[in-house]
Amino acid sequence: DGGITQSPKYLFRKEGQNVTLSCEQNLNHDAMYWYRQDPGQGLRLIYYSQIVNDFQKGDIAEGYSVSREKKESFPLTVTSAQKNPTAFYLCASTGQHSGNTIYFGEGSWLTVV
Amino acid sequence: KQEVTQIPAALSVPEGENLVLNCSFTDSAIYNLQWFRQDPGKGLTSLLLIQSSQREQTSGRLNASLDKSSGRSTLYIAASQPGDSATYLCAVMGGSARQLTFGSGTQLTVLP
Numbered sequence: 001d002g003g004i005t006q007s008p009k010y011l012f013r014k015e016g017q018n019v020t021l022s023c024e025q026n027l028n029h030d031a032m033y034w035y036r037q038d039p040g041q042g043l044r045l046i047y048y049s050q051i052v053n054d055f056q057k058g059d060i061a062e063g064y065s066v067s068r069e070k071k072e073s074f075p076l077t078v079t080s081a082q083k084n085p086t087a088f089y090l091c092a093s094t095g096q097h098s099g100n101t102i103y104f105g106e107g108s109w110l111t112v113v
Numbered sequence: 114k115q116e117v118t119q120i121p122a123a124l125s126v127p128e129g130e131n132l133v134l135n136c137s138f139t140d141s142a143i144y145n146l147q148w149f150r151q152d153p154g155k156g157l158t159s160l161l162l163i164q165s166s167q168r169e170q171t172s173g174r175l176n177a178s179l180d181k182s183s184g185r186s187t188l189y190i191a192a193s194q195p196g197d198s199a200t201y202l203c204a205v206m207g208g209s210a211r212q213l214t215f216g217s218g219t220q221l222t223v224l225p
């Protein structure tokens with residue numbers, strides 16, 4: 001079944017640690033995105049990638065890093081430099097062959113302990 | 114910079130009512146507009162996508178309209194049901210990178 005898979009669903013991070021959230025898609029989409037959602041708020045764009053080996057900062061990229069070594073994969077690392085990382089993280093992808101419909105994963109909850 | 118606003122932020126209606134959710138955006142140079150549903154603690158489910166050249170889309174009890182020139186979209190839900198209770202988000206796609214900009218959502222509660 002085609003879709004986007006995010007893992008882990010829940011993650012706890014100690015202060016000062018880096019953590020990596022996984023995002024994999026088998027939809028053959030060129031573009032992938034990472035969003036952050038805080039309670040009661042809309043989604044804010046962290047990073048996006050239009051093609052393999054290329055990515056761009058979104059509105060709130062500070063404290064985050066990404067890579068796009070494969071078309072299917074777009075992992076997000078939340079670094080210790082991110083001052084307030086506790087949030088819900090959503091990965092998405094889209095492609096022109098799908099009419100630019102954007103598909104989302106189920107999300108990952110990150111909590112700093 | 115594109116800004117998307119959704120009104121109201123929250124809405125509570127009795128079962129069976131028809132209702133309208135509003136979305137406005139500041140930059141009319143968009144590829145499309147999408148409406149999503151989000152249940153608590155879950156990802157987003159796409160409900161309707163309207164291409165920039167279209168005026169409306171329908172799916173079951175849902176109808177979404179787009180007026181690009183005025184920067185407005187509405188989501189009409191007919192004969193609401195308790196299962197419709199969720200947060201509804203609209204997003205516009207624009208720019209060379211085809212970025213999505215989201216509104217803050219409308220939290221809908223349908224009372225049985």
